[in-house]
Amino acid sequence: MTQELPPRFDAQEIEKKWQEVWEREQIDRASDDPADGRPRYYCLAMFPYPSGNLHMGHVRNYCLGDAVARYKRMQGFNVLHPMGWDAFGLPAENAAIKNQLPPAEWTYGNIDQMRVQLKRLGLSYDWSREIATCRPEYYRWEQWLFTKLMEKGLAYQAEAEVNWCGPCHTVLANEQVVDGVCWRCDTPVERKSLKQWFIRITDYAEELLNDLDALKGWPEKVVGMQRNWIGRSTGAEVFFPIEGDTEGNNPTLDIFTTRPDTLMGVTYMAVAAGHPLAQKAAENHPELAAFIEECAHVSTKEADMATMEKKGMPLGINAIHPITGEKVPVWVANFVLMGYGTGAVMSVPAHDERDHEFARKYGLPIKQVIAPKEGEADVDTAAFTEPGVLVNSGDFDGLASEDAKQAVTRALSGAGKGEKRIQYRLRDWLVSRQRYWGAPIPVIHCDDCGAVPVPEDQLPVVLPEDLQPTGGASPLATHESFVHADCPKCGKQARRETDTFDTFMESSWYMARYTSPRNDETMLHREPVKRWMPVDQYIGGVEHAVLHLLYARFYHKLMRDEGLFTDEEGGSEPFTNLLTQGMVLKDGAKMSKSKGNTVDPNEIIATYGADTARLFTLFAAPPDKDLEWHEAGVEGAHRFLHRVWRLLGKVVAAVPEGGGDDAAVIDLRRTIHTTIQRVTHAFDHGFAFNVAIAALMELSNALQAFAPASPKGVEALREGMQALIAMLVPFVPHFASECHEKMVLKGLAVTAAWPQVDESALVSDEVELVVQVNGKKRGSISVPADADQDAALAQARNSGSIARWLEDVEVVKVILVPGRLLNLVVRPQ
RNA sequence: GCCGAAGUGGCGGAAUUGGUAGACGCGCCAGACUCAAAAUCUGGUUCCCGCAAGGGAGUGCCGGUUCGACUCCGGCCUUCGGUACCA
Numbered sequence: 001m002t003q004e005l006p007p008r009f010d011a012q013e014i015e016k017k018w019q020e021v022w023e024r025e026q027i028d029r030a031s032d033d034p035a036d037g038r039p040r041y042y043c044l045a046m047f048p049y050p051s052g053n054l055h056m057g058h059v060r061n062y063c064l065g066d067a068v069a070r071y072k073r074m075q076g077f078n079v080l081h082p083m084g085w086d087a088f089g090l091p092a093e094n095a096a097i098k099n100q101l102p103p104a105e106w107t108y109g110n111i112d113q114m115r116v117q118l119k120r121l122g123l124s125y126d127w128s129r130e131i132a133t134c135r136p137e138y139y140r141w142e143q144w145l146f147t148k149l150m151e152k153g154l155a156y157q158a159e160a161e162v163n164w165c166g167p168c169h170t171v172l173a174n175e176q177v178v179d180g181v182c183w184r185c186d187t188p189v190e191r192k193s194l195k196q197w198f199i200r201i202t203d204y205a206e207e208l209l210n211d212l213d214a215l216k217g218w219p220e221k222v223v224g225m226q227r228n229w230i231g232r233s234t235g236a237e238v239f240f241p242i243e244g245d246t247e248g249n250n251p252t253l254d255i256f257t258t259r260p261d262t263l264m265g266v267t268y269m270a271v272a273a274g275h276p277l278a279q280k281a282a283e284n285h286p287e288l289a290a291f292i293e294e295c296a297h298v299s300t301k302e303a304d305m306a307t308m309e310k311k312g313m314p315l316g317i318n319a320i321h322p323i324t325g326e327k328v329p330v331w332v333a334n335f336v337l338m339g340y341g342t343g344a345v346m347s348v349p350a351h352d353e354r355d356h357e358f359a360r361k362y363g364l365p366i367k368q369v370i371a372p373k374e375g376e377a378d379v380d381t382a383a384f385t386e387p388g389v390l391v392n393s394g395d396f397d398g399l400a401s402e403d404a405k406q407a408v409t410r411a412l413s414g415a416g417k418g419e420k421r422i423q424y425r426l427r428d429w430l431v432s433r434q435r436y437w438g439a440p441i442p443v444i445h446c447d448d449c450g451a452v453p454v455p456e457d458q459l460p461v462v463l464p465e466d467l468q469p470t471g472g473a474s475p476l477a478t479h480e481s482f483v484h485a486d487c488p489k490c491g492k493q494a495r496r497e498t499d500t501f502d503t504f505m506e507s508s509w510y511m512a513r514y515t516s517p518r519n520d521e522t523m524l525h526r527e528p529v530k531r532w533m534p535v536d537q538y539i540g541g542v543e544h545a546v547l548h549l550l551y552a553r554f555y556h557k558l559m560r561d562e563g564l565f566t567d568e569e570g571g572s573e574p575f576t577n578l579l580t581q582g583m584v585l586k587d588g589a590k591m592s593k594s595k596g597n598t599v600d601p602n603e604i605i606a607t608y609g610a611d612t613a614r615l616f617t618l619f620a621a622p623p624d625k626d627l628e629w630h631e632a633g634v635e636g637a638h639r640f641l642h643r644v645w646r647l648l649g650k651v652v653a654a655v656p657e658g659g660g661d662d663a664a665v666i667d668l669r670r671t672i673h674t675t676i677q678r679v680t681h682a683f684d685h686g687f688a689f690n691v692a693i694a695a696l697m698e699l700s701n702a703l704q705a706f707a708p709a710s711p712k713g714v715e716a717l718r719e720g721m722q723a724l725i726a727m728l729v730p731f732v733p734h735f736a737s738e739c740h741e742k743m744v745l746k747g748l749a750v751t752a753a754w755p756q757v758d759e760s761a762l763v764s765d766e767v768e769l770v771v772q773v774n775g776k777k778r779g780s781i782s783v784p785a786d787a788d789q790d791a792a793l794a795q796a797r798n799s800g801s802i803a804r805w806l807e808d809v810e811v812v813k814v815i816l817v818p819g820r821l822l823n824l825v826v827r828p829q
Numbered sequence: 830g831c832c833g834a835a836g837u838g839g840c841g842g843a844a845u846u847g848g849u850a851g852a853c854g855c856g857c858c859a860g861a862c863u864c865a866a867a868a869u870c871u872g873g874u875u876c877c878c879g880c881a882a883g884g885g886a887g888u889g890c891c892g893g894u895u896c897g898a899c900u901c902c903g904g905c906c907u908u909c910g911g912u913a914c915c916a
Binding site: 219220221222224225227228229231233235255256257258259270310333334335336337339340341344345346347348352353354355357358423424425542545546619620621622624625626627628630632633635636637639640642646674677678681688690691693694695696697698701768770772774775776777780801812813814815817820821823824825 | 830831832833834835840841842843844845848849852853854855856869883895896897909910911912913914915916
């Protein structure tokens with residue numbers, strides 16, 4: 001029985017049809033049945049912020065994830081492939097101000113809208129596990145964990161220097177300060193000292209750094225970025241007494257240095273504007289106070305500081321060199337950062353470029369203590385920053401830098417004047433925000449008891465969802481019924497904390513929550529965590545390399561240390577493999593509203609269908625590279641589907657004509673099975689879907705070119721078509737499903753087994769050998785697969801176009817690469 | 830400065846990891862179908878010489894290893910991304 005296919009397929013119609021079938025059959029559900037014997041696979045794409053509109057970056061991200069999930073299902077895995085919403089955050093407040101709509105309403109509306117768009121793409125999510133982080137059922141556990149961290153001292157409140165924007169009435173992250181001004185209102189940002197909540201990520205610096213080595217499935221780039229971000233450096237902390245403080249009442253001036261070998265070359269000290277010594281010295285020194293004030297108004301964004309002119313003033317006090325006992329003047333300098341190390345440095349102008357520049361500007365002495373191993377260095381002209389041999393350093397003279405570092409450190413610690421020290425660039429995670437649309441920090445401030453964590457039985461601290469932000473102070477801060485609370489300890493009237501969490505808190509643990517998303521007893525159930533975690537494949541943008549991806553690693557370890565799971569159960573790391581997809585570009589620039597170069601996925605889907613959109617995004621570039629959007633390329637992808645559709649018509653109607661196509665059948669079957677091999681390899685190694693799809697196009701071309709002459713030929717043609725359809729499922733599931741049905745194949749395409757390679761189809765009796773003479777291609781010969789050197793050489797000599805290169809020469813060496821080539825090394829006779 | 834990635838036709842990009850460079854697609858050219866156009870199909874398409882057969886050159890640059898190098902080694906150049914007065 002053959003059926004006539006319509007000349008074109010209707011993408012809109014078949015996509016709607018198959019999406020309904022999949023939903024009815026629940027083919028996307030992950031099974032938590034312990035009796036389910038299938039191996040498990042957790043595939044996760046970074047969940048979106050519900051802005052209301054899907055953009056091409058989302059499409060790319062989720063099509064990649066869906067291809068992986070669908071492939072794994074066909075390979076027989078029980079796949080967890082969930083979706084949710086990173087629903088708290090600033091855009092909702094901005095939209096609320098603009099539209100006079102409470103953020104909650106706006107957010108929930110957007111979620112509904114985006115869910116429809118995602119479903120329209122035919123993405124195989126287990127929607128029964130959907131979560132939205134703005135729901136109290138979700139954030140209550142984050143609040144709970146925070147109270148546990150408070151009890152352990154891992155969460156704390158402290159005064160800190162932060163970026164403050166007056167008009168916006170909030171703290172800003174460093175990323176939100178662009179060229180010293182607020183990204184939203186262009187007001188110069190102030191540095192302000194505020195009491196903020198922190199989580200002690202620095203306690204985990206060592207583990208976070210060391211465990212990077214185990215992340216073999218992560219791009220080196222991301223691992224490197226995290227390594228730099230954590231920024232471990234080893235050196236010494238040195239204590240410089242302050243002159244005139246003979247009783248030792250005052251604290252010493254403590255500095256951190258990675259170059260203790262240069263200690264004898266110190267000619268001055270430099271402290272940050274915020275350093276207590278500077279602050280104290282400024283008290284009765286108006287000029288100094290003015291300078292410090294000036295420093296405070298400069299952005300803390302470090303990239304800006306790099307280009308800043310170096311400025312400083314003497315404090316009028318001296319430190320005492322811990323070894324020589326000499327007086328060393330103390331300066332305040334704008335290049336010293338309060339937030340790194342101790343906020344103070346020893347300055348060695350002879351061997352540090354920065355110190356050198358500063359010393360030259362203010363006429364401070366330059367003392368050489370390191371000499372190059374060979375030759376000399378003119379330290380008056382430029383700093384000599386290489387390691388070398390110590391000079392002018394008393395007992396340490398003659399030591400090499402590396403040895404001197406240890407010797408000096410030992411000498412200092414022996415005398416109680418310093419110690420070995422490991423310093424991290426990483427700072428504690430500031431998690432409080434003076435914003436409304438976020439998870440409330442579960443703390444009650446009592447005049448007597450201080451900051452008291454909200455007891456477990458009073459959680460969640462629910463965020464009132466009907467408030468209207470105005471752009472100034474958070475409406476939470478003045479919302480009486482929210483603020484009023486009794487102290488959980490003493491019962492006295494107290495105030496509720498009105499800051500909310502950084503939204504990175506929610507996204508740090510959602511991957512674990514998907515394993516038991518409706519759990520209302522605990523943060524995580526142990527069994528499902530054990531079943532699914534860690535995530536086998538995580539996919540998302542590289543922009544989260546040191547933010548989300550670092551916080552999530554940290555949070556995972558926090559949950560582990562809270563006893564929610566062990567390393568054995570949940571993995572020591574949350575993400576085994578990471579794929580960072582490239583950006584989607586148009587006209588060479590990242591698509592963005594402000595550039596006006598966006599392409600609306602909805603329009604592409606309406607014009608070509610979801611399958612074409614999926615196919616193009618996966619075919620146009622390797623997943624980790626940027627993708628340039630080309631409408632002509634989209635049309636090309638669409639054309640390919642129609643070519644396959646016509647091919648399908650041919651296959652369905654195929655009847656043998658004539659006879660005797662054994663050799664052609666063997667060739668075709670070899671093409672079919674090498675294609676299966678290539679596509680399978682792409683899925684198992686690096687997800688080069690652009691190459692996999694190219695291979696499928698080749699197969700399609702081969703099938704199109706094949707004219708079956710015998711029943712065997714028809715059979716081979718159908719075999720090839722069936723394999724092609726099955727391998728198209730991860731990329732264009734609706735289209736492949738329709739083809740599967742038209743072929744009258746059993747079951748659903750999306751639950752069919754991934755095609756197997758028939759090894760016997762790969763072997764061939766005859767192989768083509770490329771013949772090279774002295775490494776240059778001179779022709780090719782067809783030889784039996786098991787031909788040896790002599791047989792191949794004899795054959796080559798018989799081949800006219802090759803033989804003439806072998807006249808009047810002596811073959812001195814023969815290299816045969818079986819099945820590939822024959823290289824003849826010759827020299828004139 | 831440091832870390833990372835990359836440099837291959839007009840374009841996006843392939844090359845089973847040392848074995849036919851340019852798969853596949855886009856674009857372009859020619860042809861078929863059509864009154865015509867669109868759509869579709871067929872063929873061609875790295876550059877140079879040549880009517881052709883054929884030959885030569887060729888994967889950022891310079892050298893090296895090898896029978897053989899886009900691939901490995903040494904030295905540069907360029908572009909992109911990240912990051913930095915980190916003491």
